[in-house]
Amino acid sequence: MGRSRTYEWEDPALSAAAVGKGTGLEFLRDIVAGRIPGPPIGATVDFSLDEVEHGRAVFSLVPGEEHYNPIGSVHGGIYATLLDSAAGCAVQSTLPQGTAYTSLDLTVKFLRPITLDTGRVRAVGRVVSSGRRTALAEAQLLDGTDRLLAHATSTCMLFPLPAS
Known part of the structure; x- marks a missing residue:
């Protein structure tokens, strides 16, 4: 018997x-508030940006069979997607207007399996260090009791957006 899932974006x-029109924090807060649509990957994987503040971003996902x-x-790529999103958006939350970022690398350590029984998981990203051209961020994937499921570090390149 097959299963199916339908989603929209x-x-x-x-x-x-909208990227770069305001600060990175303003952009992300607009996504959380629904004033700007979230990225299609959020609908595809079914995760959401729940919290954002300067230097910190939190995503969550309820694992399902589709993962x-x-x-x-749960497939390691789902872990990596959540951790990359949390680390990258933590960096984005620190960016001034007219500046963007892209991930240069992502190093993930898988510590525990995630199954349906795990329940909602949260990826909490935070900026560790930020300079003029690069930023270092880390993210932790946690279960409902704050048990560490995975950890990642990411280096992001910072660059000015072309004037429009």
Whole structure:
């Protein structure tokens, strides 16, 4: 017996057009408030940006069968997606107007399996260090009791957006 999942997303050009018009924190707060649509990857994976403040971002996901790998637990790519999003958005939350970022690397350490029984998980990202050209961030993937499931570090390149 097959299973299916249907989802919808908004045009990603809407949010892309808003990048750099205000600060990174303002942009992310607009996503949380629904004034700017979230990225399609959020709908695809079914995770959300729940909290953002300067230097910190929190995403959450309730694991489902659609996230499973062939051995019956959540696929490592889902861990990495959550951790990359949390670390990257923590960096984005510190950016001034007219500045953007892109991830240069992501190093993930998987510590515990996630299954349906794990319940909601949270990826908490924070900026460790930020300079003129790069920023270092880390993210932790936690269960409902704050048990560490995975950890990641990410280096992000910072760059000015072209004037429009």
